[in-house]
Amino acid sequence: MHIKPLSKPHTLTALESLVHRTSNTHCAAQLHELNKRYQLEHAFMALLNQIDHTHFECIWQYQTHHNIYINLIIITDNAVHLFKFNDYSGLHHIDGDGMLINSTTYTTHADISELHCMKYSVINVMPETSTQLPVYTKCVMFNETFMLDIHSHPGDILLKDQILPYLERMSICSKKKKKNSTISTVLVDTSVIHEIHLPDYKKGVSCPDCLALNTLNRFKSLNYCTHCNAIIDSESLFNHNISQFKAILSEQRLTRRNFAEFTAHYFPPFILTKLLNKHFQKFGTTKGAYYI
Structure with missing residues (x-):
């Protein structure tokens, strides 16, 4: 059951509408990132639809006041699962602070640390009746070239070919549960929407076919x-x-x-x-x- 369904973010629609109305490079970068994130969410949804998930409570596109974004939260009768999606490529390692680092470019990604922050936030908002539920975190790697070095613990990492088996195990291990649990209601109520600040834009009429302006x-x-x-x-x-x-x-x-x-x-x-x-x-x- 999708308590908060997957939907196209308003900010993505707004940025798409600005493509030919502004030359702001920051908007173009935001559009690329939001569009990629939305595509990954659809890719995961396609895998989720291959299993029986009618007894899952799904909360898509959860965002906190601290601007931490969790692509999907799944609540079952025996656990809470937090998923964060990306398409990082190449060899990576996890440092002592829990940061995911590209071993070639040394680019730092905060996905795992954000998942852990969100884990404790979920525990804090759990009603007393749900405090016994464990919270699992998974950083989902959609790029098949992603690798983790042998010195890094892979516990928080879920590779592309592991996604479907992991979801199948979740489905088998969980039983039918009451819909609209208290914890899902609390989480939906605490999710926030972060609006982008739109730049100055050109006025005029846009072509529906090519999106060109004033042509x-x-x-x-x-x-x-x-x-x-x-x-x-x-x-x-x-x-x-x-x-x-x-x-x-x-x-x-x-x-x-x-x-x-x-x-x-x-x-x-x-x-x-x-x-x-x-x-x-x-x-x-x-x-x-x-x-x-």
């Missing part, structure tokens, strides 16, 4: 993109740019003026009003009208 010419109800030669009807163009508006300006009300400014007044006022009224419900007075 469209309008002719009646059709729009021609000079960048990819696509021909898009006005309604499809409107829906695409509305989704970008909501992703980038999620805190802002959708009004005719706000959307017109966002698209650099590409849509004629009467067409924009018609499309807004068709796809959204109007609230408020004439001058202060907004759409939901």
